[in-house]
Structures are given as C-alpha cells and as structure tokens.
Amino acid sequence: MNFYAIRAIYLFELARTWRTLLQSIATPVITTSLYFVVFGSAIGSSMNQIQGVSYGAFIVPGLIMLALLTESISNASFGIYMPKYSGTIYEVLSAPVSYLEIVIGYVGAAATKSVILGVVILSTARLFVDFDILHPLWMVAFLLLTAVTFSLFGFIIGIWADGWEKLQIVPALVVTPLTFLGGSFYSIGMLPELWQKITLFNPVVYLISGFRWSFYGVSDVHVGVSLAMTLGFLAVCITLIAWIFRTGYRLKN
Amino acid sequence: MQPVISIQGLNKTYASGHSALKTIDLDIRKGEIFALLGPNGAGKTTLISIICGIVNPGEGRVQVAGNDIVRDYRAARSKIGLVPQELFNEGFESVWATVKFSRGLFGKPANAGYLEQLLKDLSLWEKRDARIFELSGGMKRRVMIAKALSHEPEILFLDEPTAGVDVELRRNMWEMVRKLRERGVTIILTTHYIEEAEEMADRIGVIRKGEIILVEDKATLMRKLGKKQLTVHLQHPLHALPDALVRDDLSLRDDGYTLVYTFDGQRDETGVAELLQELAQQGIAFKDLQSSESSLEDIFVSLVSERSE
Numbered sequence: 001m002n003f004y005a006i007r008a009i010y011l012f013e014l015a016r017t018w019r020t021l022l023q024s025i026a027t028p029v030i031t032t033s034l035y036f037v038v039f040g041s042a043i044g045s046s047m048n049q050i051q052g053v054s055y056g057a058f059i060v061p062g063l064i065m066l067a068l069l070t071e072s073i074s075n076a077s078f079g080i081y082m083p084k085y086s087g088t089i090y091e092v093l094s095a096p097v098s099y100l101e102i103v104i105g106y107v108g109a110a111a112t113k114s115v116i117l118g119v120v121i122l123s124t125a126r127l128f129v130d131f132d133i134l135h136p137l138w139m140v141a142f143l144l145l146t147a148v149t150f151s152l153f154g155f156i157i158g159i160w161a162d163g164w165e166k167l168q169i170v171p172a173l174v175v176t177p178l179t180f181l182g183g184s185f186y187s188i189g190m191l192p193e194l195w196q197k198i199t200l201f202n203p204v205v206y207l208i209s210g211f212r213w214s215f216y217g218v219s220d221v222h223v224g225v226s227l228a229m230t231l232g233f234l235a236v237c238i239t240l241i242a243w244i245f246r247t248g249y250r251l252k253n
Numbered sequence: 254m255q256p257v258i259s260i261q262g263l264n265k266t267y268a269s270g271h272s273a274l275k276t277i278d279l280d281i282r283k284g285e286i287f288a289l290l291g292p293n294g295a296g297k298t299t300l301i302s303i304i305c306g307i308v309n310p311g312e313g314r315v316q317v318a319g320n321d322i323v324r325d326y327r328a329a330r331s332k333i334g335l336v337p338q339e340l341f342n343e344g345f346e347s348v349w350a351t352v353k354f355s356r357g358l359f360g361k362p363a364n365a366g367y368l369e370q371l372l373k374d375l376s377l378w379e380k381r382d383a384r385i386f387e388l389s390g391g392m393k394r395r396v397m398i399a400k401a402l403s404h405e406p407e408i409l410f411l412d413e414p415t416a417g418v419d420v421e422l423r424r425n426m427w428e429m430v431r432k433l434r435e436r437g438v439t440i441i442l443t444t445h446y447i448e449e450a451e452e453m454a455d456r457i458g459v460i461r462k463g464e465i466i467l468v469e470d471k472a473t474l475m476r477k478l479g480k481k482q483l484t485v486h487l488q489h490p491l492h493a494l495p496d497a498l499v500r501d502d503l504s505l506r507d508d509g510y511t512l513v514y515t516f517d518g519q520r521d522e523t524g525v526a527e528l529l530q531e532l533a534q535q536g537i538a539f540k541d542l543q544s545s546e547s548s549l550e551d552i553f554v555s556l557v558s559e560r561s562e
Binding site: 086253 | 267268305306307308309326327328329330331333335337339341342343344345346350353354355356357358359360362364400
C-alpha cells in the first residue's frame with residue numbers, strides 16, 4: 001500500500017473543505033436550520049406525534065440523511081470531476097498508486113466531510129428540538145455506512161460526468177426527489193396503501209428508516225432490511241468502481 | 254548496459270480507430286538526454302503517455318528499469334517524473350501545497366528540505382505561498398517541473414518543454430536539464446523545435462505517423478546526413494546554367510545571382526576545386542563564396558519529406 005499517496009490525496013481533498021468552509025459546512029447547516037424552523041417549529045407544532053415521537057424530533061434523522069446524501073454525492077463527485085476537468089488527473093494516473101488507494105483517498109475525504117457535516121447538523125438540531133438517541137452505536141454505524149456508500153456513488157457520478165451539467169443532474173433529478181419521497185418528513189405509514197408499496201422501491205426509504213430506528217427505536221421497515229439494503233447498495237457501488245478502473249472508463253484511452 | 258527504458262513492439266490504436274503508434278521499438282540509455290522529434294500528431298505524446306501510465310498500451314511491452322509498466326507499475330512509475338505539454342494545475346492551491354501533494358502521491362515521505370531546495374533551484378521559493386492562478390505562465394510551467402521532480406525521479410519526461418516559452422526561460426530550462434543530467438537523471442524530451450534537440454540531446458529519435466523512422470547519436474546523425482553547401486555569389490546573373498555545368502548537385506537561385514553547390518563534407522574529394530576551375534573556364538565571375546553545414550532542421554525536413562511517399 002502506498003500510504004503516503006492515500007494521505008496526500010486525503011489531506012489535499014480535505015484542505016479544499018477548509019478553504020471553502022462557508023460553502024462546505026455553513027450552507028448545508030443554514031439550509032437544515034431553515035427546515036427545522038419551517039417544518040419543525042412552524043408546522044410541527046400543529047402536528048400530532050408520529051409513532052410516539054414529536055414531529056420536530058421525528059424529522060431530525062431524515063434531515064441529517066438528506067444532508068448526508070446530497071453532500072456525500074456532491075463532495076465526492078466534485079472531488080474527482082475537478083481534476084478531470086482541469087487536467088490535473090494526469091498526475092494521479094501517472095503516480096504509483098493502485099485504484100484502491102485512489103478511491104480510499106478521494107472517497108475517504110468526501111465521506112469524512114459529510115460525517116463532520118452530519119455531526120454539525122445533529123448538534124444544530126439539538127438547539128431546536130429535544131431528542132435522545134436510543135442506539136448511538138447503530139446511529140454512528142448508519143452514519144458512516146451511508147456517508148461512504150454515497151461518496152462512492154458520487155465518485156462514480158464524477159467519473160461518468162463529462163460536463164458540469166451532468167455533474168448536477170443526478171443529484172438534482174434523482175437523489176433529491178428520492179430523499180424527499182423517502183420519508184424524511186413523514187412515516188410511509190401515512191401514505192395511501194398503493195404508495196406505500198411503490199415507495200418500497202425507493203432505496204432511500206431504507207436508509208432513513210434504519211437511521212430513525214437508531215434514534216427512536218421505531219421504523220417503517222425492519223432495521224435488518226435497512227442494513228441489508230444499505231450494504232447491498234455499497235456492494236453495487238464498489239462493483240461499479242472496480243469495473244471503471246479495470247476498463248479505464250472515462251479516465252484512460 | 255541495460256537500457257533504462259525498453260520498448261518492444263508497442264502499438265496503440267485508440268477506440269476511435271485512429272492508429273497512433275505502429276510497432277515502436279526503442280531503447281533509452283541510462284543518463285542520456287534523448288530527444289524525440291516529430292511533427293504534430295506523429296505520436297510523441299501518445300508514446301510518453303503510455304510509458305507514464307496515462308494511456309492504456311496496445312500490444313507490446315514497455316519496461317522501465319527492468320519493471321514492466323503494467324505488471325510492476327508501482328516500481329516503474331515511481332522512477333518517472335512527467336512534465337506534460339499543457340499547463341494543468343490546481344489553480345487555488347499554493348505552490349507549496351501542490352508540490353507537497355505530488356511528492357506524497359509518488360509514495361515519498363515528506364522532505365521539506367528537498368522541496369525547499371527544489372523550489373529555490375526553480376526560482377519559486379519566494380512564491381511558495383502564492384496561489385498558482387496568480388503566477389505568470391512561465392512560473393506555472395516551472396511549478397509543473399517542480400511537481401515532476403518532487404519525488405526525485407530517475408527519469409524525467411518533458412513533453413514540449415519550451416512550447417510558448419520566452420527565450421530567457423528556454424535558456425534557463427536547458428540549463429536545468431543539463432544540471433539534472435549531471436546528477437544522473439535520464440531525460441526524454443519531445444519537441445518540434447529542432448534547435449532544442451540540436452542544443453540539448455545526446456541522441457535523437459525521429460517519429461513520423463506513429464513510426465520511429467530513425468534513432469541516432471546526434472553527432473553521427475549530423476555527420477551522416479550532414480551535407481555541406483557552397484554558395485557562390487555571381488558578379489553577373491545567369492539566365493540558365495551553361496550545358497557543361499548542368500548536374501544534380503548544382504542549382505541557380507536568386508534570379509541567377511547565386512549558384513548553390515551541395516556536397517558531402519565527409520569526403521576528401523569535395524569537388525569544390527573542380528567546380529571553381531570549371532566556373533573560370535566558362536568565364537563566370539564571382540564576388541564571394543560561402544560554405545555552410547546543414548542544420549538538424551534541414552536534415553529533419555529532408556527526412557520527413559523523403560519518406561512521405
């Protein structure tokens with residue numbers, strides 16, 4: 001293993017976060033705070049409890065997931081798209097590094113950023129609503145697993161994208177809708193029966209449900225299913241990345 | 254001696270069907286400066302990119318210091334530094350951060366002392382905290398060189414190092430290349446400035462349409478192909494050469510004011526004396542004589558055009 005290379009990529013990528021601190025951390029925190037103000041306080045005060053949890057507390061795991069997914073994808077996709085766009089990727093390709101090391105460096109940095117962000121949002125949320133975390137270890141496990149999985153997914157998007165537009169299109173057209181419809185703001189038990197069935201095809205449902213279970217012990221689907229789905233998605237991403245590097249897809253001619 | 258880079262039967266066809274390299278065989282000797290000359294699109298950059306790992310090779314085998322570039326890519330690549338043709342850089346990073354990054358990427362432990370000396374040698378030390386986008390074009394190119402040298406490579410590739418570079422920087426760059434060679438670094442440079450190859454290289458390879466058409470010591474090349482020319486400035490213009498003087502190696506230029514005789518400078522019998530006698534016999538008076546050796550450029554042009562059927 002070329003640990004110096006992993007470290008170099010990892011630190012170089014994280015350095016970009018500190019340089020763009022406002023954009024990387026402050027923006028998502030402000031956005032999430034706005035959700036709390038609107039949904040948690042303004043609307044939530046006139047809502048009933050869901051599955052025995054106050055509405056304000058109920059949306060906390062969903063909102064963290066929402067930020068985690070979008071930020072993991074955008075951090076990782078930007079991280080690898082940028083050197084492709086500016087041409088500096090030549091150096092990484094000509095360096096004595098394995099594909100695994102490249103992925104650990106870039107995806108590790110992106111995932112680290114989103115975990116930091118997730119923790120910051122969690123702390124921010126605590127200022128607005130009162131909640132406890134029932135299974136803290138599972139909470140951390142879901143947080144890490146989701147950050148890594150979706151950073152991998154973002155990495156794939158960054159390699160696939162050959163323009164700025166494509167870089168934005170998957171997060172905007174696929175991920176954000178799936179997250180909103182995945183039960184960030186409601187329990188899927190509140191949907192009409194047909195939609196309850198349809199919504200089970202949305203992978204984000206399982207992430208949010210599992211994450212919420214680690215907070216309150218209540219979930220839409222069994223936590224084992226949530227875990228299995230998350231791991232399954234992780235496996236799909238790893239397979240895709242292995243294929244990308246084996247064929248040199250969009251990286252090497 | 255084992256060559257530091259050995260290329261055997263390498264070819265490359267891009268997915269578009271474009272055949273960029275056709276069966277390249279080439280050995281680079283340790284410690285030499287090798288210039289790869291060729292017109293645009295001849296395959297220079299493709300060849301370099303394959304050796305450095307940026308482009309997937311076709312068939313054939315490339316070894317760097319005995320390490321296969323595919324199987325033992327780590328050993329092979331850690332010996333190579335590459336300065337690409339275009340100025341790619343992380344614009345918002347500082348010079349210091351980007352050079353440090355490159356060193357780590359190539360698997361070397363941090364060594365602030367070495368990097369400091371490197372930046373000083375390249376006159377970049379004062380600018381170490383500047384962001385790259387603030388630098389001038391010449392400085393950006395030196396940053397690329399610093400990145401390539403950050404991991405103390407044994408082999409340095411310079412792809413068109415002086416394209417679009419001013420005269421002073423070009424001189425500095427030549428100076429730097431010579432110093433590196435003194436330290437035992439093997440240097441492979443591509444160029445279409447013949448002047449550069451002539452000035453710098455120990456050996457020259459000429460590539461054309463994906464084929465190496467010639468590899469030769471620079472001196473031998475100049476000797477072998479180096480023709481001399483005798484230019485005779487006439488007192489009175491000639492409309493045509495007199496019949497007695499019509500031959501292949503003699504031509505009339507400048508509206509008949511100049512007579513050019515091409516001969517082989519290596520031979521004892523240059524034919525110069527005979528020609529002058531003949532001119533006297535024909536009553537052709539001249540006011541001046543000049544003899545010159547053909548430059549690498551003349552050789553190159555004649556080579557490339559000769560073989561373009």
